[in-house]
Amino acid sequence: MDRNRLQHQVACMRRSLFDQGYLDEPFIQLEELQDDANPNFVQEIVTLFYTDSARLIQNIEHALNSRPIDFDKLDDYMHQFKGSSSSIGAKKVTNECTVFREYCSAENAEGCIRSFQQVKQEYAILRRKLEVYLQMVRQAAVSRTA
Amino acid sequence: MAAQGRHGGQESNKMTALVVDDNTVNRMIHHRLLDNLGIENVAVVNGKEAVDIHCSGKTFDLILMDMDMPVMNGIEATRQLREMGIRSMIAGVSTRSMEREIREFIEAGLDDYQEKPLTMSKLISIVHKING
Numbered sequence: 113m114d115r116n117r118l119q120h121q122v123a124c125m126r127r128s129l130f131d132q133g134y135l136d137e138p139f140i141q142l143e144e145l146q147d148d149a150n151p152n153f154v155q156e157i158v159t160l161f162y163t164d165s166a167r168l169i170q171n172i173e174h175a176l177n178s179r180p181i182d183f184d185k186l187d188d189y190m191h192q193f194k195g196s197s198s199s200i201g202a203k204k205v206t207n208e209c210t211v212f213r214e215y216c217s218a219e220n221a222e223g224c225i226r227s228f229q230q231v232k233q234e235y236a237i238l239r240r241k242l243e244v245y246l247q248m249v250r251q252a253a254v255s256r257t258a
Numbered sequence: 259m260a261a262q263g264r265h266g267g268q269e270s271n272k273m274t275a276l277v278v279d280d281n282t283v284n285r286m287i288h289h290r291l292l293d294n295l296g297i298e299n300v301a302v303v304n305g306k307e308a309v310d311i312h313c314s315g316k317t318f319d320l321i322l323m324d325m326d327m328p329v330m331n332g333i334e335a336t337r338q339l340r341e342m343g344i345r346s347m348i349a350g351v352s353t354r355s356m357e358r359e360i361r362e363f364i365e366a367g368l369d370d371y372q373e374k375p376l377t378m379s380k381l382i383s384i385v386h387k388i389n390g
């Protein structure tokens with residue numbers, strides 16, 4: 113693909129991720145922390161986020177299926193998930209985590225189950241978009257050095 | 259007041275920091291932020307490990323202390339470090355927004371408090387406090 117067109121596509125996709133509210137300010141900081149000495153920093157952090165999230169999602173699912181539900185444990189897991197999401201600028205995911213924690217503090221099991229579906233949905237959407245975006249970024253980087 | 263970092267008993271002019279956070283993503287980001295400022299740093303995953311590393315004789319110019327951690331939280335760790343006579347700059351970092359909770363953290367012995375996520379500009383403002 114034409115190098116300029118690829119770079120333009122990368123810029124457009126990046127802008128839309130921010131405009132549509134999937135990402136916010138902390139993601140920009142991750143990009144700024146990437147340099148020649150740490151050329152894959154964004155990908156490394158995002159990969160770590162995926163691994164961490166998979167573990168937490170599993171833990172939360174297990175906790176939601178337990179009877180009685182341990183809301184303190186649920187809140188701890190979601191606190192972790194919200195912390196990671198917020199640190200990478202995953203805005204929509206973070207917002208859904210906040211909703212979940214409100215149901216959790218009210219010990220509303222139905223609300224927790226419903227809002228957790230939303231958390232997982234937003235996480236899946238973000239992950240798909242980030243994977244496409246970072247793939248394009250890598251392609252653009254290769255085309256620059258070609 | 260500029261503190262001197264010590265590694266294995268040798269004086270070093272490079273600033274040193276301890277990251278105390280149970281969240282893997284945050285630890286990696288804080289590590290990178292500190293690296294970027296040329297600050298040598300190590301990370302531990304809870305307050306007890308922060309206390310233990312000091313018991314082993316290590317000290318740091320700066321401690322970035324998360325509040326909510328398992329085993330020992332940031333409030334208790336800060337309290338214990340101060341009781342041990344640790345005078346390093348301890349900056350609390352947390353997502354908590356309730357004034358009462360933040361006040362409890364500060365009263366445990368913090369020199370500074372910053373709301374997460376930690377940014378380069380927040381970290382620079384903390385470091386400036388160390389350098390006076």
